[in-house]
Amino acid sequence: MNPYQIETRCLQGGYVPGNGEPRAVPIIQSTTFRYDSSESLGRLFDLEENGYFYSRLQNPTCDNVAAKICALEGGTAAMLTSSGMSAVFFSVFNIATCGDHVVCSSTIYGGSFNLFAVTMKKMGVEFTFVHPDCTEEELNAAFRPNTKAVYGETIANPALTVLDIEKFARAAHGHGVPLIVDNTFATPINCQPLRWGADIVVHSTTKYMDGHASALGGCIVDGGNFDWMAHADKFPGLCTPDESYHGLVYAEKFGKEGAYITKATVQLMRDLGACQSPQSAYLLNVGLESLHVRMERHCQNAQAIAEFLQNHPQIEWVNYSGLPDNKYYDLAKKYLPKGSCGVISFGVKGGRAAAEGFMDRLKLITIATHVADARSCCIHPASTTHRQMNDAELVAAGVSPELVRLSVGLENVQDLMDDIAQALA
Ligand SMILES: *Cc1c(COP(=O)(O)O)cnc(C)c1O
Numbered sequence: 001m002n003p004y005q006i007e008t009r010c011l012q013g014g015y016v017p018g019n020g021e022p023r024a025v026p027i028i029q030s031t032t033f034r035y036d037s038s039e040s041l042g043r044l045f046d047l048e049e050n051g052y053f054y055s056r057l058q059n060p061t062c063d064n065v066a067a068k069i070c071a072l073e074g075g076t077a078a079m080l081t082s083s084g085m086s087a088v089f090f091s092v093f094n095i096a097t098c099g100d101h102v103v104c105s106s107t108i109y110g111g112s113f114n115l116f117a118v119t120m121k122k123m124g125v126e127f128t129f130v131h132p133d134c135t136e137e138e139l140n141a142a143f144r145p146n147t148k149a150v151y152g153e154t155i156a157n158p159a160l161t162v163l164d165i166e167k168f169a170r171a172a173h174g175h176g177v178p179l180i181v182d183n184t185f186a187t188p189i190n191c192q193p194l195r196w197g198a199d200i201v202v203h204s205t206t207k208y209m210d211g212h213a214s215a216l217g218g219c220i221v222d223g224g225n226f227d228w229m230a231h232a233d234k235f236p237g238l239c240t241p242d243e244s245y246h247g248l249v250y251a252e253k254f255g256k257e258g259a260y261i262t263k264a265t266v267q268l269m270r271d272l273g274a275c276q277s278p279q280s281a282y283l284l285n286v287g288l289e290s291l292h293v294r295m296e297r298h299c300q301n302a303q304a305i306a307e308f309l310q311n312h313p314q315i316e317w318v319n320y321s322g323l324p325d326n327k328y329y330d331l332a333k334k335y336l337p338k339g340s341c342g343v344i345s346f347g348v349k350g351g352r353a354a355a356e357g358f359m360d361r362l363k364l365i366t367i368a369t370h371v372a373d374a375r376s377c378c379i380h381p382a383s384t385t386h387r388q389m390n391d392a393e394l395v396a397a398g399v400s401p402e403l404v405r406l407s408v409g410l411e412n413v414q415d416l417m418d419d420i421a422q423a424l425a
Helices: 006-012 038-045 061-073 086-092 110-122 135-141 164-176 253-272 277-287 293-308 328-335 351-361 391-396 413-424
Strands: 078-083 101-105 126-130 147-153 177-182 199-202 219-222 315-319 343-348 377-379 403-407
Touching: 006 061, 006 277, 006 293, 061 078, 061 219, 061 277, 078 086, 086 110, 086 177, 086 199, 086 219, 086 253, 101 164, 110 126, 126 377, 135 164, 135 253, 147 164, 164 177, 177 253, 219 253, 277 293, 293 315, 293 413, 343 351, 351 413
Parallel strands: 101 126, 101 147, 147 177, 177 199
Antiparallel strands: 078 219, 199 219, 315 343, 343 403, 377 403
């Protein structure tokens, strides 16, 4: 399906211009599309034909970029969303609604945790959180008859735990449900979860994929392997008629390869409208074209900084899976052989106050609610992204009060070390 290596797909995947057509992905800045007859437009509304009629559902620029990410992940269908959060929400809500249950890794992005534990709980979807390092017995014990999905992050933000994707996929498939993996931090350059048994991959494209802090976005990719019809009783939304499309059954009409993304597009995007703008998709695509080059350098710089921090007397501990004494070193070797990502977390000696003082003294590395950017930045999760959590939840999420999350960028690595050294002095 993908004749070219991943580096080539970063540059040329998704959009293949015809003779005399624009070389760069064109920005189709149009909300609507013209048709010769009501009848031909009507066929699109019935999902009898593929085509564009309103950019809330689909737009050619966004589809070209989604197709590139689909090719990078090795999936069969993909869609862009307005943000990573909408991708996370749609990916779960597409198959788990009121009265359903989801098994979820406890070390996930704070925003996703809040969505699951608070907002989706109000919508009647219940989550059981399990530590990613749990035993298979503990994992299997978390399932209920109404469990519809399993969810985790390849590399958790900000805990940096590495998910044993095969273990989670085995448990999910043993209970007849798909595994959804948030692959934001690893990116498909460093890990392709679909190859390890995940069924659906989500991204905050706001992070490394864009890479330049210029456009919010998200993406959902379906691996096309999960057999919805084999578990039709669990997934009525995909396996029974949708009256809003004249009784069409997604899993029959679009098969394993297309049912999930088609349903998410024509139901969730239609009704909730969290679409990405063509301008943002264009910027995302520019980022994707250098993703493979950037990820390699992010990992090199982060490895050097992690080793520097580990040897620094003011540093209590360093968490980076590229360090041989890290708990996730072996899992990272297996799932992330090219490197993990540019994000490191560490504890400054002296607790919360020392961490905050260190950050205030940084000159080159900026304090920003952002991560996975070409420019280095850092944040104190306990007082920002994770401040809604109580102490027990913070511990479960792997976030201690002295934890600093450093996103190592693409600057000269010695300049970064000098900045850290002066701020610790
Ligand atoms: C940032 C992030 C999200 C949310 O993405 P937004 O684009 O900010 O909405 C989801 N998952 C992970 C792992 C993230 O880092």
